[in-house]
Amino acid sequence: MAEQQDAIRTYGLGRRFGDLTAVDNLNLTVPRGTIFGFLGPNGSGKTTTIRLLLGLLEPTQGRAEVLGLDVATQADAIRARTGALLEHNGLYERLSAYDNLEFYGRIWHLPKPERQARIHALLDHMGLWERRDDRVATWSRGMRQKLAVARAMLHHPPLIILDEPTAGLDPVAAAALREDIASLVAREGTTVFLNTHNLAEAEKLCDAVGVIRYGRLLAVDSPAGLRTRRGSPQIEVVATGITPPVLDVLRARPEVHAVTLENGGRLALDVAPDTDTGALVSLMVAQGVQIEEVRRGASSLESVFLKLMAEAEGDGAAA
Amino acid sequence: MALLRDATTVMWKDLKVSLRANRGIGGVLYLAFWALLFGAGLPLLMGETWLTSPEVLFVWAWLPLYVVTPMLGGAFAGERELHTLETLLATPLSNQAILWGKIAAGAAYGWAYALASIVLGPFVIALATGSPLRLYRPPVAVGGPVVGLMGAVAGASLGVLISLRAGTNREAQDGISLALMAFTIPIAAVRAGLQALDVPVADVLLAINGWLLDLVLIAALGVVSFVAVRIARARFVRTRLLLD
Numbered sequence: 001m002a003e004q005q006d007a008i009r010t011y012g013l014g015r016r017f018g019d020l021t022a023v024d025n026l027n028l029t030v031p032r033g034t035i036f037g038f039l040g041p042n043g044s045g046k047t048t049t050i051r052l053l054l055g056l057l058e059p060t061q062g063r064a065e066v067l068g069l070d071v072a073t074q075a076d077a078i079r080a081r082t083g084a085l086l087e088h089n090g091l092y093e094r095l096s097a098y099d100n101l102e103f104y105g106r107i108w109h110l111p112k113p114e115r116q117a118r119i120h121a122l123l124d125h126m127g128l129w130e131r132r133d134d135r136v137a138t139w140s141r142g143m144r145q146k147l148a149v150a151r152a153m154l155h156h157p158p159l160i161i162l163d164e165p166t167a168g169l170d171p172v173a174a175a176a177l178r179e180d181i182a183s184l185v186a187r188e189g190t191t192v193f194l195n196t197h198n199l200a201e202a203e204k205l206c207d208a209v210g211v212i213r214y215g216r217l218l219a220v221d222s223p224a225g226l227r228t229r230r231g232s233p234q235i236e237v238v239a240t241g242i243t244p245p246v247l248d249v250l251r252a253r254p255e256v257h258a259v260t261l262e263n264g265g266r267l268a269l270d271v272a273p274d275t276d277t278g279a280l281v282s283l284m285v286a287q288g289v290q291i292e293e294v295r296r297g298a299s300s301l302e303s304v305f306l307k308l309m310a311e312a313e314g315d316g317a318a319a
Numbered sequence: 320m321a322l323l324r325d326a327t328t329v330m331w332k333d334l335k336v337s338l339r340a341n342r343g344i345g346g347v348l349y350l351a352f353w354a355l356l357f358g359a360g361l362p363l364l365m366g367e368t369w370l371t372s373p374e375v376l377f378v379w380a381w382l383p384l385y386v387v388t389p390m391l392g393g394a395f396a397g398e399r400e401l402h403t404l405e406t407l408l409a410t411p412l413s414n415q416a417i418l419w420g421k422i423a424a425g426a427a428y429g430w431a432y433a434l435a436s437i438v439l440g441p442f443v444i445a446l447a448t449g450s451p452l453r454l455y456r457p458p459v460a461v462g463g464p465v466v467g468l469m470g471a472v473a474g475a476s477l478g479v480l481i482s483l484r485a486g487t488n489r490e491a492q493d494g495i496s497l498a499l500m501a502f503t504i505p506i507a508a509v510r511a512g513l514q515a516l517d518v519p520v521a522d523v524l525l526a527i528n529g530w531l532l533d534l535v536l537i538a539a540l541g542v543v544s545f546v547a548v549r550i551a552r553a554r555f556v557r558t559r560l561l562l563d
Contacts, residue, residue, distance in 0.1 A: 055557070056558060057561065076411055076413070079411045088402030088405065090402060091403070092403060094336050094340055103328065104410070107328055107411070109321075
């Protein structure tokens, strides 16, 4: 029964293309009703994983269940219950936005009145209704991505799979799309499997994230859990007078793992758990730094992600 | 029932995409060119023979396919090229519904031209010669639309099969053109041979029972369609289609 609560479960799932292992022994659980972020750089195996989950590729190793259905034997039933925005938006650019949704509404056998109402509601929600009769080819990339998200949600699927939905969008369009996804998901209680390499997006949207590199799952946790459990404590210092020699002094300290100086004089120090913050501050003051603010917290998701990537590189090199 | 409904949905989309591609002056001229060629040009070229010779059956079987070629090239190769194939495959549409929908769209498009040619021909001849309206001989009048349909289905089936294997739209269209030539060349060769022997093609065809000729043509086109569809169905493996 416990398995029925999960939208996705994979058991040692893997896929090879000749000598290349795209996905390797993936064991993953995504509970229903959550937004799960699958984080990884380009070429890490995210898109292959999606194709395996939708039955568009056969696994060469292990198996997977989506909504309690086996991907090897019940792929049609999985596709019937899933909405997807894949690597490319898959829209027919010669057709209007309305006709694109009409086509997919017919595929999912939505009755005509329901189809019309649903298309209206989704386009309205996305702010696209007024331009419903325009050919999609004339639309901006952001509008097309919104339309593709609307298409994925058209038939009220219990699971939607989104592959880099905000890739290539400007910050404003990306934020608007994220907001649309979040509000639609909250309203409809859908489970979301979100492929992304945008860490801010994952942090903002996701209940849990999995980090993948070279086809291997490196970590799974909530964004906050990942930051606290997999990252080092962090000391943030806002100051002036932080010169390269000061940074060298800090880097030479054994309790300091990483030093990052951002624009605006914000210094982030990844440190050992029992680090004496006061001693580090005194050291900086002695070096002529004028400190305005000091704050202790967890690592950013970005630094955890980069740390995991570096570890994976090390493992890859060792292997 | 679900198969019919889904295939109709795919056909609806494919026809709509094709017709939308032919919007604007260029598109209208393109459609008008073929309609005039089949409906007026060929009847004028053949004159009275258009109404009396069973040769027109071959015209209705093969020539409309040249119009459908661009559409059939896009059946799979075009979708792959435009990155719409993967999203289509990620739906619950069955393989058969996708295949039949695409074949039906191509066949409907080609058959429309054949029908236009069948209907317009007698009027064009009457206008051009100033003689009263004459109709086709019964085996041609009855067999013509069926042969036209079967020709369109056969061409569409072949086109979809070629498109399924092709990497790009251009590659698919080249393959389709070659396939059409493979059917056209033997017919043209027989025609040329008869002319060399000073034997009118029409006389040879008229010596054959008209209804029998209908049946032979329909059966031959049926066999081509059947074989092409069987191969296409065997090749349509969803989990390999994205890798081809």
